[in-house]
Amino acid sequence: MESTPFAPLAESVASLLPRAKAELAELVAFRSVADPAQFPRSECEAAANWVAEALTAEGFQDVAVLDTPDGTQSVYGFLPGPEGAPTVLLYAHYDVQPPLEESAWLSPPFELTERDGRWYGRGAADCKGGLIMHLTALRALKANGGVPVGVKIIAEGSEEQGTGGLERYAEEHPELLAADTIVIGDSGNFRVGLPTVTATLRGMTLVRVQVDTLEGNLHSGQFGGAAPDALAALIRVLDSLRADDGSTAVEGLDSDARWEGLQYPEEDFRKDAKVLDGVWLIGSGTVADRIWARPAVTVLGVDCPPVVGATPSVQASARALVSLRVPPGTDADEATERLAAHLESKVPWGARATVEQLAQGQPFRADTSSPAYTAMAAAMQAAYPGEEMQTAGQGGSIPLCNTLAELYPEAEILLIGLSEPQAQIHAVNESVSPEELERLSLAEALFLVNYAASQAG
Structure with missing residues (x-):
């Protein structure tokens, strides 16, 4: 990055990584499973308050902990941008999956632990790390002249439970999350080091x-x-x-x-899914057909x-x-x-x-020909030298995407995030790659710069 005009941003993101790790450790410590039958509601409430305090400290206005119809809480904040600048909505969720069998974890699930170059803990990648990614990108921009767009952040409190609280709240308050472009920080690269946007969701x-x-x-x-x-x-x-x-x-x-696009070699899938030797994969067609289409x-x-x-x-x-x-x-x-x-x-x-x-x-399909995707492609190419942005599908579901697409049909929606295969989200020993956190934080910062420039005039 030293030879590019974005070197100061890259340096700022790198310098912010220790803070990102410390804050992710604080967030991971909350046992914020949005199921009161398994964990006390107070854990989710404490995590929501942490997010609200973080947004307030970053200068966000109208910060609010929203009581959504499913009995959980989402956190909202607005950071005004320059006059006439577009508005970008950044999404993540602070609720997590249950840890499953805690004895199967090599380190405590709610204690961020560094091991073999990765940070382990429930929610480290999905999706508390996504929130830290957003904050790191914004802090890097503020250290280099300011954030060039208006920013809204929404941190959901029940995404993993699929109970639809934030979707219904957004439908009842359609002005709240209105934006020109929406970045959902809850997907992941196809593999570590390969910048990827998710074009479809089942x-x-x-x-x-x-x-x-x-x-x-x-x-x-x-x-x-x-x-x-x-x-x-x-x-x-x-x-x-x-x-x-x-x-x-x-x-x-x-x-x-059939899936037309980036393919998933069977041997790579077997390795990522940790399929036992001699056990067959199920289904027919390509792996991409089976998991995305x-x-x-x-x-x-x-x-x-x-x-x-x-x-x-x-x-x-x-x-x-x-x-x-x-x-x-x-x-x-x-x-x-x-x-x-x-x-x-x-x-x-x-x-x-x-x-x-x-x-x-509902399933979701993005418009990958939009200006926002062009801006993200340039940002990812800069953040990942030698690599071009890929588009892939994702077998998981983010129901909020369709709600936002229906409420704001003119908005462009991009999906990025930290949940690459090695992250093992929803399984024991979930982890995040700090290198991916650094590069994607930089990519998001560069994207906001590129997108603001593309919308100027």
Whole structure:
């Protein structure tokens, strides 16, 4: 970067990295899982207050902790820009996934720990690191003449739960998040060192299916063989969701779409996903087809007796939590209806089935030909010398993207972030690459400069 006119920005970002690490450690320490059944609400409230204080300290105006309709809190702030400058909305979320089995972590999940050149902790990449990325980019700009655009920041408090609190709040207050361009800091590079914007997101639907066969459990010796087993019925239902090759097989959903663009070599995917030797990948087509362009069903959990302590009983009831990722081009409402109809139709033996929808989000496709993408491409090329910006899909869902696209159809939406494959988001031992944090903070700062210049006059 020394040979470019952006060297001062690069130097500022590098000098801010120790502060970024210290603040990320403070944020990671909050056990901010937006599920009061697992963690106290006070943890999320404390994290929200931390964000509000950070924005206030950076000179943001109208800083507010917003009570959203799902009972969680999002944090908003506005930093005015020069007269006539465009407004950019920066998004991240401070809530995190549960740590899963804490004993499986090599270091405490809520204690940022440096190891082998990475920083480990729940939310380090997804997405507390995204908030730190935004703050670092803005601080670097302020150290080099000022922020050239108006900036709004929104930090969501329930993204991981998918309960839609911020979406509904935005719909009720459409002026709040209005912006010319929106940068969602909740995706990630295709791999470390390869600058990537996410062009598509799969939507999702989450349902709970319950199968009932008896008024109560029965002794398997006395009644087994004739009494209908609800757990066995549920297993049949769940098995029907996949074809023999593992492809998603929900009746009425297209499972043959193709991904045109950046491909994901199978060997790279096996390594990133840590697939055991000798175990096949599921599905057909390219890996990119399977994870970015096609629906994907996952059984997230089953309520049944654990092996330890199980009794010799025919089960009267059983239920499962089923997630369906919905690719762009498929309506999530229709996908939910087809999933529910499929589950109900596959229940054997006349058993009773109930399907309850718990959450839903529409898929998203960005306009990669927009001026904002041109500005980001130049910024990423400067921040990652020798590399050009790539566009990829993402199998995950960010329902807010569609809400923002509907509320502000003229706004350009870009998705960047720190959740590259080595980050292992949602798994144990989640981590962030400090080099990626540095380079993406620089890229975001350069983007704001480039975008402001492209909109001048």
